[in-house]
Every structure is written in C-alpha cells, then in structure tokens.
Amino acid sequence: xxxxxxxxxxxxxxxxxxxxxxxxxxxxxxxxxxxxxxxxxxxxxxxxxxxxxxxxxxxxxxxxxxxxxxxxxxxxxxxxxxxxxxxxxxxxxxxxxxxxxxxxxxxxxxxxxxxxxxxxxxxxxxxxxxx
Amino acid sequence: xxxxxxxxxxxxxxxxxxxxxxxxxxxxxxxxxxxxxxxxxxxxxxxxxxxxxxxxxxxxxxxxxxxxxxxxxxxxxxxxxxxxxxx
Numbered sequence: 001x002x003x004x005x006x007x008x009x010x011x012x013x014x015x016x017x018x019x020x021x022x023x024x025x026x027x028x029x030x031x032x033x034x035x036x037x038x039x040x041x042x043x044x045x046x047x048x049x050x051x052x053x054x055x056x057x058x059x060x061x062x063x064x065x066x067x068x069x070x071x072x073x074x075x076x077x078x079x080x081x082x083x084x085x086x087x088x089x090x091x092x093x094x095x096x097x098x099x100x101x102x103x104x105x106x107x108x109x110x111x112x113x114x115x116x117x118x119x120x121x122x123x124x125x126x127x128x129x130x131x
Numbered sequence: 132x133x134x135x136x137x138x139x140x141x142x143x144x145x146x147x148x149x150x151x152x153x154x155x156x157x158x159x160x161x162x163x164x165x166x167x168x169x170x171x172x173x174x175x176x177x178x179x180x181x182x183x184x185x186x187x188x189x190x191x192x193x194x195x196x197x198x199x200x201x202x203x204x205x206x207x208x209x210x211x212x213x214x215x216x217x218x
Contacts, residue, residue, distance in 0.1 A: 053202060058217055058218035068212065094196070100197065101191070119218030129171055
C-alpha cells in the first residue's frame with residue numbers, strides 16, 4: 001500500500017466501529033466526528049503529526065501499551081476543544097504499515113458518568129476485561 | 132507434597148488469558164437492555180455487565196491480515212511520538 005509522506009494508511013473494521021458509534025444518537029456530534037474521521041483517514045491516511053502514543057499505564061488505570069491515538073475532531077485547537085479520541089493498533093501487512101482501528105469515543109466523561117471512555121473500550125479490546 | 136499453592140509452569144495461560152476466557156457474552160431482550168452484553172466476574176465476586184465490545188485487538192489484526200508492530204519498530208519507521216499521560 002502506498003504511504004503518502006507524513007501519513008499512515010488506516011483500516012477500519014465495520015464491527016467495532018459500528019459498536020462504538022451505536023453508543024451515541026444517530027446524527028449526534030460524536031457520530032458526525034467519527035464518520036468524518038473515518039472517511040478522511042480511509043481516503044488520505046492518518047497524519048503522523050496528529051498521532052500520539054498511548055500510555056503503558058494511564059491516569060485512569062488503562063494500559064494501552066503499543067497502541068496509538070489521535071484527538072478528534074482533527075483541527076488546530078486546544079485539547080479541550082477536541083473531546084473525542086480514536087485509538088489505533090499499528091500493524092505490518094504485506095502492503096506495509098497500517099493503522100488498524102481499535103476504538104472511538106469520548107476522552108473524558110463528566111463526573112458521575114459510568115459510560116466507558118475511548119481508553120476503556122480500547123483496554124477491553126486489548127486485554128479482554130475492564131481496566 | 133501438595134502444599135496448596137498454585138504451580139505455574141512454562142506455557143500455562145497468563146492471568147490476562149484466563150480473564151478473557153472467563154468473560155462471557157450474553158444477549159438480553161428486556162426493552163431497555165436489548166442487545167449483547169459482556170459479563171465479567173470481578174475479584175470481589177460481583178459481576179460487571181458492559182455493552183459488548185466486539186473483537187479483540189488480536190482478532191482485528193488477524194482480520195486485516197497483519198501482525199502487530201512493536202512501538203519501537205513503529206517509531207523507527209515514522210519517528211518519535213509524544214505521550215500525554217491520560218490514557
């Protein structure tokens with residue numbers, strides 16, 4: 001797979017992407033952000049400049065060693081104005097390096113909310129249980 | 132002599148692998164709970180019910196026909212990536 005300079009091709013599996021966006025109302029900002037990011041990343045790849053490494057042990061107890069993430073929406077703005085995140089697993093295929101979709105969701109929930117963050121969803125997909 | 136301890140041998144499943152086996156997926160039909168849920172036994176004996184999270188990272192890599200890259204190898208190819216400590 002051709003890799004344009006500064007971007008990494010992305011691959012999305014419909015099953016986890018559908019499970020993650022189904023947590024939100026159809027037409028909500030979260031769904032719009034997720035679907036726009038998917039279209040953009042599938043067409044153009046993920047800009048390396050937007051990528052961050054996930055933490056081996058995050059403040060919330062998640063352990064996402066080896067995974068990468070971007071804040072969304074993908075705009076030039078403070079982190080607080082990019083409340084969503086998308087987590088990827090870097091994989092090696094016969095066509096080269098690919099970012100394999102792992103999870104989408106909010107980065108932080110208001111206090112009192114028990115809904116999982118994008119990090120908690122990714123942790124469950126990585127370790128098979130809750131953080 | 133059996134001292135009641137837990138013998139761990141090379142090749143035995145890890146705690147993470149055991150946890151994966153213990154998590155079950157059930158389907159509920161109650162109107163407000165309809166759908167698939169993961170049931171996870173917690174250390175204190177309670178059961179945690181969470182919306183089904185679907186395929187694992189390993190399964191997704193398999194579906195993509197790829198092998199997971201180490202962070203070191205990814206950074207060798209694309210450069211150092213920052214961390215933010217939040218997750």
